[in-house]
Every structure is written in C-alpha cells, then in structure tokens.
Amino acid sequence: MNKQLETLAVNAVRILSADMVQKANSGHPGLPLGAAPIAYEVWAHQMDHNPADPEWINRDRFILSAGHGSSMLYSLLHLFGYGGLGTEDLKNFRQLGSLTPGHPEYGHTTGVEATTGPLGAGLGMAVGMAIAEKHLAAKFNREGYPVFDHYTYALCGDGCLMEGISSEAMSLAGTCGLGKLIVLYDSNSITIEGSTGIAFTEDVEKRFEAFGFQILTVEDGNDTEAIGKAVAQAKADKERPSFIKITTKIGYGVPAKEGRASAHGEPLGEENVKILRESLGWPEQEAFAVPQEVYEHYSTLARSGAAKEYFWQQMFEEYGRKYPELKAGLDAYYDEEAPLKLLDDEEFWARTGKAEATRSISGKVLNVIKDRMPNLIGGSADLGPSNKTVMNGEPDFSRTCPEGRNMHYGVRELGMTAVANGILLHGGLRTYAATFFVFSDYMKPMLRLSSLMGLPMISVLTHDSIGVGEDGPTHEPVEQLTMLRSLPNMHVFRPADEMETKAAWYSALTSLKTPTCLVLSRQNLPVLKDSGKEALRGGYILKKESSDTADILFIATGSETGVALEAALKLEEEGISARVVSMPCLDVFEEQDKAYQESVLPKNVRNRAVVEAGSSVSWGKYIGIDGCYITMDEFGASAPAGQLFEKYGFTADAVVKRVRECFAL
Template sequence: MNINQKAVNALRILSADQIQKANSGHPGLPLGAAPAAYELWANHMNHNPKNPNWSNRDRFILSAGHGSALLYSLLHMFGYEGMTIDELKNFRQFGHLTPGHPEYGHTIGVESTTGPLGAGVSTAVGMAMAESHLASVFNRDGYPVVDHYTFAMTGDGCLMEGVAYEALSLAGTLKLDKLIVMYDSNDITIEGDTSTAFKEDVAARFKAFGFQVQIVEDGNDIESIGKAIENAKADKERPSLIICRTQIGYGCPAKVGKASAHGEPLGEENVKELRKFLGWENENEFEVSSDIYSHYKKIADINADKEARWTEMFERYCNEFPELKEKWNLFHGELDTNKLEDEAFWSYETKAMATRATSGDIINKLKDMYQNLIGGSADLAPSNKTEMKGEGFFSPENRSGRNIHFGVREMAMTAITNGLYLHGGLKPFCATFFVFSDFMKPMIRLAALMGLPVAYVLTHDSIGVGEDGPTHEPVEQLAMLRTIPNLNVFRPADYTETAVAWASAIKSKSTPTALVLTRQNLPQLEGSSREAEKGAYVLSEASNKENIDLIIMASGSEVELAINAKVELEKEGYSVRVVSVPCMDLFEIQSCEYKEFVLPSYVKSRLAVEAGSTMPWFKYVGLEGDVIGMTSFGASAPAGVLFKHFGFTTENVVEKAKNILKK
C-alpha cells in the first residue's frame, strides 16, 4: 500500500473512530469522500496550518457539514493548532473543538459554519465573488496578491436545496472561474436511494448554469480526481463542478451503499471490519503510524513555503505601491469608526422622507467613507434605495463594481453576503422587501450564529405597503427577527435614528444588523437624537416628569402617532412620556439604571404602538398595559385606508390610552 492510500485511509479510520466513540455522527460521507478530500488538500489547495488566516489561502467549505469528522481528521493530520488527537476523541462533546457540525470562529480552519444543507456552497459563491472583486482592486502586473480558489464539497442533499440552485445559478452568470464545487455523488440520503425524490440530470443542470462539468466515475481514483481539479483551474471562463461517483460507507462491508451508513455509528464490530478491509495495521482506536504523520507534515511544510514566497512578493508590492499598501490595510483592518463623528454624516434636509430613502442617502455617504463597502439587492435596488452612485455593478466585465445584482434570490443573496464577509476585506450588505425576510431567515440565523457584522436593508416595513396587499405586508416578521439571538433589529423613525442604525452596523464587530424601513414618508422628529444607539430613549418628555401618568412606546412610523396622541392627552391634563424604541435588542443590554430611567417601574400605565405583531411588546407594557398592533394579516388598499382600518390613528391611540388610565 503506497503512502497516499495510507493517508486516505487515515482520514477514514479517524473519522470512524470519532463517530464510534461519540456514538453519534455521520460516517458515510467521510468514508466515501476521503480520497477526494485528501487529493484536494494535499496536492491542489494552498493552505498553511501554521497560519490558517493567510489572506491568500484557498478557501474550503464542507457544505455537507454532517461529514464534519472528515474535516476534523484533515485538520488534525495537517497539524492545525488545537486539533489534537484528544479533540478527535471528544467529537461532539461539550466544550471541545469538534462539534457535530463545523462552526466558524470555534475551530481553527473552519471557514464557515455549515450544517443546513445548501448553505455552505451558497456561502462559497460569496467568497469567490470577494476574491474576484479584491483581485480587481489590488492586483497589478506581476503582483497577483489576491489569487486563490474557493472549494466547496457538497452532497446530494445540498444540491436538492433551493438555496444552492439560486446561488450556483448566479455563480454561472457571473463566471466565477475560481469557484470549484466537488460533488460527493453517492445516490443515498437518509430515506434511501436518491431516485425516490431526485432524478434530475445534475450535470446538465450545471451546464445550463454555465459551469464546466467533469465526472470522475471512481471516487477512489485520486489521480483522476487530481486531473479534474487541474482541468477546473485551467478554465478561466467558468466555475466548475466535479462529480465524484462514490460509495457511501466505503470500506465497511455491512454498511457500504446503505442509507444506514449516513447518520449512524458503524458499530464496534463493523469498525473492526473496516480496518480489515482497508488493510489498516493499527488495531487501537485513534492510532496512526508515524510515517503517515510525516507524510502530512511534508505537505504542510511545502504549503508554508508557498506562503513565504507570497509574503516576499507582497513586501515588494507594498514597496512599489505604497498607496495600495495603505488601502490594503484599510480593507483588512478594523473600520475607522471615528469617521462616523463627521458632522456631514448626521446632517440632513428637514423635509419628510421615507426611511428607505434616508437609508439610501446614508449608504451613499458611507460608500465614500468606506471603500470596502459592497452590496446590493434582490432585484429591488430602485425600491430599496441601495445603489451606490457611480460605483458600477459587479459583473464578469466589471469585477471592481461595488453594487451587486443578486437577482430574485433572497435566500442565496443572504448566504452570499455572509460569504463576502467571511472571505475578509469587505463590509457587505444586502436588501429586499421586509416581507421577504422570511426567505432570508435561515441565512440571517447563520450570520448571527457566526457573529458576522453584516447589514440587511429591509424596506416596505408594514401595512403601509398598501395596495400590494397582505402577501406583501409584513406583520409577524419583526417578531420573528427579534427572536434571533445576536441580531440587532432597528426600526428607525426618522433620519437621525436611521443614521444611528447604520452607524451601529458599521461599528459592530460580531453582530449583524437588520434595518427595517418605511415605504411612506415620515417627518423628521423634534427630540430625535443619537440616544437611539441605546435602543430606546425618551423622545418626548412628559409635562410633569416627576409624576408620569402614561408612557407610550413606539417604533418607526408609529412614533409620530405616539407624539400626536401625547399632545391630545396632555391637553386633557395627563402627563405623558413618549419613548422611541428603534432597537429592542440594544435596549435589553443597557444597564438596569438606564432601563429604569426610560421606563420607570412606578409607571404601570403603558401603551405600545407598532404596525406589526403585538407579541414582542408585552414584556414592556406589563399586565396593566396594552398594545396597538396587528393581530391579523393586512389587506389590499391605500396605506391611509389600512392604517385607519387597523386602528393606527391618533384617535384610537388616545382612546386606548384613556382606557388604560381608567383602570
């Protein structure tokens, strides 16, 4: 048995041992896909275990994240920091670096959190876009300082998910030639043979996308796999798909080709049979011969030399192009948030504006302040007001464009945006109508889980959408987004609060931000201030702030309504405080003293007003308060008619307030 075969089998055995010891996991993919993974990592992928964050490394995403044991085996064998044999022995155990599915930021060498099928390969599209864009910004003749590939390993499940269709269609349209997808095609899912639900010609589909497609009939033939990877790299016009025909559970006589190999430990006796079939000499679990470790170390040393040569080139580049060195540092360092203190950022015309228009104005300030701001919309830029003027659109002909045509692909757009950030060097955002955040939610959740400070511009935020009707009028979406941990959801009331929301998004280091914005014009409010950065603040104080009768809370377009109601109530002698609550998430992390100041506990009479689900507000209004919100879907009619029909009028707010005060 030659050293390459031994190296492949080491990945198989270590993966099987991890899963067996944990009595939990997915051995099928690691056993079948180990040859393709080994050939890629050993002979075609530039990565340096001694510096996992080398900026010009090739990116690898295990989109089929259930096969995580294979990735951890690779990281261990190549000597990535922290991935010791003890970590493999503690696969899927609390507090260790080997969780059930790979987690970005938790395990060195993991480029993206994967697990939800299709998410990983869609994120990879964003990484490939980032590489292409940054290459156009920084590369000069003789200095390819940004020159690397993005590899994604997928399975049948990934390619059934709609998000993968969306993202890979865009990848073909954009001719992302440095994206290479490796498809572990074993024709098995949890329920059995894929033919029960998946009979399409995948090769033909990818050719229709605009991909180069190759088929390796024997997934154990590492020489053929290597040739396919080199052919993919040689194609400078198209992304590539390499279909590797494999057997799930390869090497385990009792499990090979069976659905039970997918997500069940092999069993102790079957692991012994696996060792025998593979000719594995070590009987003890987690034991790998020194010659195999030495082989992996030699490969790792070669990759370290590759980075050293790149570093030498980069130093010459910086000496020859000092202005680009400075720009590189700006792109790859922390954003200079002091720029947000510039008075011009906060200045605005006093005319009424929809907060979507306000956001558009702010985006066009930010694009001059931060040259690595990049983003776009799901075919809605004119409505979302997200186009950065004069910056062009990213395309095969214009890789330097900072605007992105995502097409009508909300879920893929969000995954791609995650990939743009994960690559490094860019500050991305994406946009659509707020009601379509339903399509985005799984990828927003992953961004929050990974701690990616990306921004989502979500316009047409309520029944104010009007004539488009209930299909386009978001009702429950605010409540939905507010339930996601580590996501700041802003619904600003005017220019100042929108600027605060964007400033918060720019300053954020580990939390994504959703900006929920109106279609209809809103006035610029007296009392609106940067106190909005605390999530909630006193926008209009009570006539007698030492003896407040009622607190009215609101967000977005309903803040104006709260102020109008306060005026009417104070005419009748009531002392009413109006609290603007643009971001519950930020208010929740304020000090107890501040929260008590804004919402003093002695004031039991409280009313919240928001044109969305009432659910999030009850923790603030208490048992004696009330909420004016949406408890049904909307309807098709002009916005003014709908607001009146559903009770969003000064008269109704006043009436509800009086009912509370009478209790």
C-alpha cells in the same frame, strides 16, 4: 509519490472519522468513508494553505457544504496540524464544549471556514467567497503581483443539490463567471430515506451546464490521480466555475454498510469498525492510533503550504514597496475600526429636517457611506430602486466588471443572504443585502447563520408594514419583526426618522460580531425634532412627561413613533402626563446597563402602551401585565396606506381612545 503512503494517509481520515463517530455513538460516518480520497487530494495537492497561519488572506478556501461529514474535516485539521487540534479533541467529538462539534462551526474550530449543516448553505457561502476574491483581485492585483489569487472549493452532496438554495447560488455563480469556484460533488446516490432515485432523478450535470459551469466527471471516487487531474482541468478554465461530479460509495470499506442509507447518520458499530480496519489494511487496532509515518507525511505537506505563503509574503512585501498607495488602501479594507470615524462626521449626521420615507433616507446615507468606506459592496434581490440600495456612480459587479460594487442578486433572497455571508467570511469587505421586509422570510435561514457565526451582515429591509398599502397582505409584514428579534445575536432597527436611520446605519457599520437588520418605511415619516444619537442606545426618551411622574408611558417604533408622540401631546392638552419612548432597537436597548433602562422605563409607571404596526409578541417584557397593545395581530388588506393605518387603529385619535379604555384615563 509513494502510493502506499498516500493510501495510508487517505485511510487515516477514514479511520479517525469512524472512530470519532463510534466513540461519540453519534454522527455521520458514511460521507467521510466515501469522500476521504477527494478531501485528501484537494487538501494535500491542490489547495494552497498554511496550517501555521490559518488567516493568510490568499489561502484557498474549503467549505464542507455537507456539514454532517464534519468528522472528515476534523480529521484533516488534526492531521495537518491546525490550531493544536489534538487526539483528545477528536475523542471528544460531539461533546459539550469540545472543539469538534456535530457540525463545523466558524470561529469555534481553527481552520473551519464557515458554519455548515443546513444543506446547500455552504454552496451559497462559497459563491460569496469567490465573489470577494474576484472583486479584491480586480481592485488590488497588478501585473506580476497577484495579491489575491486563490480558489474556493465546496464539497457538496445530493442533499445540498436538492435544496433550492443551490440553484439560486449556482445560477449566480455562472452568471458572474466565477472561474475560481470549484464545486466537488460527492455523488453517492444515497439519502436518509434510501436511494436518491425516489426523489431526485434530474441530470445534475446538465443542470450545472445550464448554469454556465464547466462540467467534469470522475467515475471512481478512490482514484486520487483522476481527481487531481479534474481539479487541474477546473483551474485551467478561468472564465467558468467548475462542477466536478465524483462517484463515491457511502460507507466505503464496510460491506454491511457500503452503498446503503444506514451508513449515513449512525455509528458503524464496534464490529463494523473492526471490519473497516481489516478491509483497509489499517495497521493500528487501537482507536485513534495513526502510524507516525502518516503524521510525518502530513507535516511535510503542511511545510509545503508554509513555503507557498512564504513566497507570497515575499511578493507582497515587494508589492508594498512598489505600490505603497495600493498597500495602504488594502490595509484600510481590513481596518475594523475605520467606521468609527463616522461618529464625528458632520456630513453624516447633518439634519435635513425633511419628512421622508426611511428607505429614502437610508439611500442617501448609503451614498455618503460609500465614499468613506471603499470596501463596501452590496445589493438587492432585484429591488435596488425600491430598496434605495444603489451606490450612485459605482459600476455593477459582473463577470466583465469584477471591480463593481453594486451587486445584482436577481430574485434570490435566500441565495443572496448566503452569498453575503460568504463575502464577509472571506474578509476585507463589508456588505449589505436588501429586499422587501416581508421577504425576510426567505432570508431567515441564512440570517440565522449570520447570527450564529457572528458576522456583521447588514440587511436593508424596506416596505416595513401595512404602509405597503395596495400590494395587500401578501406584501405587508406582520410577524417578521418578532421573528427577527427572536434571533440571538441580531440587532433589529426600525427607525422613526432621519436621525434614527443614521444611528441604525452607524450601529450596523461599527458592529463586529452582530448582524443588523434595518427595517425601513415605504411612506414618508414626520421629522422628530428631539431624535438623535441617543438612538444608538436602542431606546431613549423622545418626550418627557409634563409632571414628576408620567400617567402613561408610550413605547413606539418606526412609523408609529410620530403617532404616539401626537397622541401624547393630545393627552397632555387634557392634563394627562405622558412620556414617549422611541425604541428603534430592542436588542441594543437590552445591552444597556440596568440603570439606563430604568431611567427610560421606570418601574413605577405601570400604565404602558406599545404602538407598533406589527405583532404584539415582542413586547410583553416591556409593558407588563397591565400593558396596552396597539399592535398588528392580523393580516392586512389591499388599500391605500392611509386608509389601512386608520382601519387598524394607528392614528393619534385612535391611540388616545384605546389608552383611555385600557387605563380609564
């Protein structure tokens, strides 16, 4: 290897990164200047990847958990020739509509494997990718045919390791023995406020050793040969994930910035960019100019990656001939339209006519689905029996049973959700994650990323209201429905019975770009004889009014739908015409055409009441200034569920009384 050319190749990443930040007058130059040798060595000599086919299923994955260093990632993608990311794109760093946004965004820039920015999130998603690789390899690999045989690399910094999600995710990685997960720690001992010594003095290596990682150390972050040897050693350990601590200097090459907090998140300044060129011996003075020999070098590396995929494709074609059933099974794993078959599946939609908790109904639905969707894998944050999220007859995923489909996440809701995102990002699998609804608070940052990335993640969130009962207000969700409904690109289903629960699952499984939250009851709910597939439209008329125009229109969700229906029938007995609209998913209802929305919620009916044991904040648009809120705008209490529903006004008699007061009926 020409050492001089390699130095130029590394410095090209540094220079382009600094130029991007400087032109934008915004960004984070410190990490790219310090970590460029790490990224170069991994991308050039350690990773199997083909810029001409960014979707190759057996490519190595690279996740920049320290997403603020995005200019480094864009420099690499540009130099390797990913997705036509040209010099003009680099010049538009952080500008409106550019392919080079401030933090890496999945689905926006070719070659970006995950949306990162919230520190530590990338580590969690990397664990999910490594789990997916291990599971799919166990399912499909055969001797001599390593269909799935790739590594997941995650580059993190001090901030990633301070965030609690790193402990959740890394602990799980060690427990599961993810031998193909390699964490690269850019250890520069600097954060925004100064030295890490002011708030972060733990022995990180001992911590990761306790998690079950192989620990490796590189003292000089500029020594690409040492970095390469460490990665090779990491690959040699098949039983443990590896943690490589690499000591770097933030802002390397700029004496006024090197090793200082000021290098982290502000442009270097024109004079310092000039000094950087001088200190690195960079031959080009014009911004964004790179010697042709450097481009040719990266092109050669890219062709090497293409050759690796070519040989894999040859093997895969032979695999298909030798194992046609396995090949057909693998193709089915990647068939996004397979869940659509459930629409006409009689067993799936069969009514039992039994009053049950929607969490129990969901559990039964799951165990119908799992036989039709062998690529479904998922689990709970130590609440599987309560969430009803165990796939019966299926083994548990573990270091010794990677073919298992039941995930045990432990009490790690935040990490669980990041891991689930990573499983989906990997491809080939569908997944769900579960906990009590009130603990969606712990999931929310990663659910936000699910929505942002357009991942069809399924969250099973049970114990959905004051129906939790004796556990009291710490476990009784009030504002969580509003929180999740406020997320763009998120479907929040709160079904009222068996058929609505099935509709919610069908919607979740057939979604391609939108995550779904299934919000389910602990207590039994009555059978609604007129519920059905109409719930797939988000909201529908459960009971029509008895006259030409309704005197009152109820909108309800979940366990309160039956209450609203009973109240409406009581009012009808007194000659008051009432319509009941079941609204299991406001988000899906919003996606319907205006004509349908008007047919369900006619504008001429001003007397509207919402009945939901949750915050009133979600509902103003639907019930208007004249509306009546029968909602939950205070914390609950510890008592049997029936007593709580009576105390807070969620009984038919209480609802009738309230609407009479509101509308002088």
